[in-house]
Amino acid sequence: MKAWLVQHAAALRRALDMLRHAGWSALANVLVTGIALALPLGAYTLLVNLERAAQRLDATPEISVFVTPDAKRAEALALESALKALAGVKAVRFVARETALASLKSAGHLGELAATLGANPLPDAWIVTLNHTSGGLLQQHAASITKMPRVDQVQVDTAWVQRAGAALQLGRYAVLMLAAMLSLALVAVAFNTIRLQVLTQHAEIELSQLLGATDGFIQRPFLYAGAVTGALGGAAALGMVYLALQVLAQPVTDLARSYATEFSLQYLTAADAATAALFAAGLGWLGAFLSLRQQLR
Amino acid sequence: MISFSEVHKSYAGGLSALRGVSFVVGEGELVFLTGHSGAGKSTILKLIPAIERPSSGNVIVNGQNVSALRTQAIPYLRRNLGLIFQDQKLLFDRSVFDNVALPLAITGFGSADAAKRVRAALDKVGLLAREKANPISLSGGEQQRLAIARAVVHRPAILLADEPTANLDLSHARQLMDMFLTFHQVGVTIMIATHDTALIEYATSHAKRVRELPLSAGALADKAAP
Numbered sequence: 156m157k158a159w160l161v162q163h164a165a166a167l168r169r170a171l172d173m174l175r176h177a178g179w180s181a182l183a184n185v186l187v188t189g190i191a192l193a194l195p196l197g198a199y200t201l202l203v204n205l206e207r208a209a210q211r212l213d214a215t216p217e218i219s220v221f222v223t224p225d226a227k228r229a230e231a232l233a234l235e236s237a238l239k240a241l242a243g244v245k246a247v248r249f250v251a252r253e254t255a256l257a258s259l260k261s262a263g264h265l266g267e268l269a270a271t272l273g274a275n276p277l278p279d280a281w282i283v284t285l286n287h288t289s290g291g292l293l294q295q296h297a298a299s300i301t302k303m304p305r306v307d308q309v310q311v312d313t314a315w316v317q318r319a320g321a322a323l324q325l326g327r328y329a330v331l332m333l334a335a336m337l338s339l340a341l342v343a344v345a346f347n348t349i350r351l352q353v354l355t356q357h358a359e360i361e362l363s364q365l366l367g368a369t370d371g372f373i374q375r376p377f378l379y380a381g382a383v384t385g386a387l388g389g390a391a392a393l394g395m396v397y398l399a400l401q402v403l404a405q406p407v408t409d410l411a412r413s414y415a416t417e418f419s420l421q422y423l424t425a426a427d428a429a430t431a432a433l434f435a436a437g438l439g440w441l442g443a444f445l446s447l448r449q450q451l452r
Numbered sequence: 453m454i455s456f457s458e459v460h461k462s463y464a465g466g467l468s469a470l471r472g473v474s475f476v477v478g479e480g481e482l483v484f485l486t487g488h489s490g491a492g493k494s495t496i497l498k499l500i501p502a503i504e505r506p507s508s509g510n511v512i513v514n515g516q517n518v519s520a521l522r523t524q525a526i527p528y529l530r531r532n533l534g535l536i537f538q539d540q541k542l543l544f545d546r547s548v549f550d551n552v553a554l555p556l557a558i559t560g561f562g563s564a565d566a567a568k569r570v571r572a573a574l575d576k577v578g579l580l581a582r583e584k585a586n587p588i589s590l591s592g593g594e595q596q597r598l599a600i601a602r603a604v605v606h607r608p609a610i611l612l613a614d615e616p617t618a619n620l621d622l623s624h625a626r627q628l629m630d631m632f633l634t635f636h637q638v639g640v641t642i643m644i645a646t647h648d649t650a651l652i653e654y655a656t657s658h659a660k661r662v663r664e665l666p667l668s669a670g671a672l673a674d675k676a677a678p
Contacts, residue, residue, distance in 0.1 A: 158560045165557060362541045365503065366602075367530035368558040 163375070170379030173352060181384065184348050188341055188388020192435055193395040195334035196423070200396055202326050203427075204420050209319050216293055216311075220281040220300055223307040230305050231279040237303055238283055241296050248282045255280065278307060338438055341388070345381045345442020352377060353450050360451070374447045378440055385439020389432035397422060453479045453610065453641045454500060459509035461495055461670075469495040471670040472509070477643060479609075480661060482636045484652050485645040487667035493645035494538065496667075497612050500643075501533050502526045513610070531559055534603035534640075536613035540595055542587040548574070548598055549583040555606045573605040577631060593624035600631060604640075611635060611642045617651055625651055633659050 174181040220238065222231040231249075238247045255277045260266040283300075285293065297309045353360065360373055400420050411418035423431070454477040461470040470492045477483050485493040498504040499511050502518050511518040514532060521529060543551055552573055556566040574580045577597035582590065587598055596616060603611060613632070617625035629651055636642055636659055646652070656662045666673040 161562060162560050165560075358541070359543055359545075362543065363554065363558060364527075365501070365530065365535060365537075365541070366555045366558050367527040367533075369524075369527045372527075372558055 162372070166372075166375035167379050167383075169376035170383055173356075173376060173380050174383060177352070184344060184384050185387045185391055187344055188385060188435065188439070189391025189395060191337045191340055191344075192389055192392035192431070193399075195330055195337055196392050196431055197396045197399055198326075198330045198333060199427075200400065200420075200423055202323070202330055203423070205326070206323055207421065208418060209323065216285045218283040218285070218293065218297055218300065219310040220283060220306055221308040221310070222279040222281070223305050224276075224278045226279065226305040228279065231281075234281060234303060234305070238281055238300070241283070241299070243286045243292055243296075245284045245286045247284070250280045250282060252277045252279050338434075341385065341435070341438045342442040342445070345384065345439045346446040347442075348384065349377050349381055349443040349446040350450060352380065353447070370451065373451065374444075377447055378443045381439035381441075381443025381446075382436040383439070385442075386432050386436035388439070389435030392435070393423070393428050393431060453477055453481075453514065454643070455510075455512045456496070456499075457510045457512075459499065459511060460507045461492075461499065461504065462507050469670055470499075470506075473667075473670070473672055474509075475665055475672060477641060479641055480636070480639045482632070482642045482655065482659060482662045483644070484655070484662070484664045485643060485667060486647060486649075486652070486664055487673075488647065490669075491667040492670045493667055494614055495670075497614050497643065497645055500610075500612060501530045501535060527558075531555075531606065532608055532610065534606070534608035534611040536599050536603045536611070536616050538614040538618065540599045542595060542598060542602075544586060544588045546586075547583065548579060548585050548587055548590070551587060551598060552602045552605050555602060559606060569605055569607075570601075573601040576604070576634070577601045592619050593627070596620060596624075596628060597631070600628070604635065609641060611640050613642070613644045615646055616644060617646065617648055622650070626654060629654055636661075 177184075220234070222234070228251075235247060235249070238244065252275050256269060256275045259277070260269045283296070285296070293311050297311050300306055300309050363373055400422055404420050407418065407420050422428075455475070457474045459470055459473045460468070462468045469490075473492070473496065485496055487493055495504060499506055500513055500518065502521055506519050509519070513529065516529060518529065543554070549570055552570045553566055556569060561569070571580060571583070574583055577600050579590075579594060579597055579601060582594070587595055590598060596619075600613075600616070603613075611632070616632075617628055620628065625648065632642055632644065633655065652662075652664060
């Protein structure tokens with residue numbers, strides 16, 4: 156165990172030496188890695204913030220059920236048990252036609268319009284609230300409620316929620332594809348860097364093999380160099396995204412305020428940031444691994 | 453310690469470097485491989501650490517059949533050997549000290565232990581004062597001594613040297629031979645490929661258990677028969 160640690164510490168030291176010797180070119184690699192990662196990472200951060208924004212808007216899926224105008228009050232109230240029996244229903248609320256008219260009258264300019272009405276034209280209604288925003292369930296329930304007795308009209312108020320959900324889903328796929336493509340680019344960068352590094356250290360590698368170095372001993376510093384470059388690139392990407400958010404923070408707050416809401420951009424969580432850096436290290440390691448496998452056979 | 457039996461080695465293109473070579477080198481022997489260029493001296497020295505593999509026949513080192521050794525086991529075979537190469541293979545991007553420390557780093561020595569051993573090896577070859585120097589600043593003789601220090605720093609039981617005195621004048625060559633004789637005295641098995649007959653005579657007159665294996669066109673000449 157101790158020997159193992161000593162070997163790995165030595166390999167890491169040699170990897171850092173290797174990077175220090177490479178100087179500017181190592182720095183350039185870190186920057187390339189950072190910029191390539193900053194794109195998907197930045198897009199991901201924006202997506203997370205958009206999702207937060209979407210959640211803050213009232214996205215409770217609702218079905219409005221209008222009872223036929225000629226139905227008696229008892230008949231209207233009788234729907235309650237049938238509505239409650241539907242799957243995934245969180246709450247049902249009865250809105251009597253008088254209540255509806257009263258709230259219409261109190262609603263600004265519509266009130267004047269309502270005052271001109273003779274008899275109350277509004278029907279009794281039920282508002283059904285569901286637990287979650289599953290588009291399929293909403294439509295299914297709407298269809299079965301339509302078939303219930305004395306139901307005139309059923310309205311699903313969630314078209315925009317579904318659209319927003321679909322748009323976010325699209326965004327997620329786009330970020331994922333961007334990340335996949337740029338990850339490939341990073342593996343290629345690490346592959347090439349390590350290939351050049353192996354060429355410059357050809358003499359040392361050959362000598363080490365003659366002196367009894369195992370493949371592991373020879374490959375470890377290069378793998379560490381790849382992983383360290385990746386991790387530093389990841390850190391650079393996190394820094395770039397952070398700076399971008401700092402720049403955007405004030406305009407976003409101003410924009411939100413103009414819509415009379417409070418909203419501020421949020422940075423990635425520590426777990427997300429750590430995952431990103433680890434992932435970047437993994438990509439660098441993979442590039443180095445593939446490069447070594449191709450060259451040291 | 454080292455035994456070759458009916459070893460053939462031919463390279464791609466049909467060149468036959470060794471043609472049925474058999475010999476045994478006992479523990480603590482000092483053996484000179486002699487012969488003209490291309491006689492097969494270097495090939496023998498490359499077969500022992502499995503840098504080359506025999507086309508047929510068996511090479512046994514320390515009881516291990518090198519010809520049948522798995523690739524993964526080769527590094528561990530080489531750690532028991534001290535190799536001195538014809539072209540020295542010094543690393544000019546690091547100090548004298550670090551060059552000698554390389555074999556110890558490979559075997560995973562802790563750095564405090566390693567430093568002691570490196571200095572002891574440098575002391576033996578008279579380069580202790582130059583440990584911080586770059587090998588490029590050393591003379592030809594000093595570079596060769598550095599190569600020896602690197603070959604013995606991990607205290608191998610077998611030392612193999614390919615033309616160690618090739619580019620040295622007589623006095624430096626003798627100085628080097630004295631170092632080999634010192635290792636010979638403490639029981640290290642040594643094989644040296646050379647065509648420097650004066651060197652062999654010098655060694656024969658200064659030590660016991662010295663033997664010559666003369667090679668000619670890939671086979672042992674009669675003189676070698678026991």
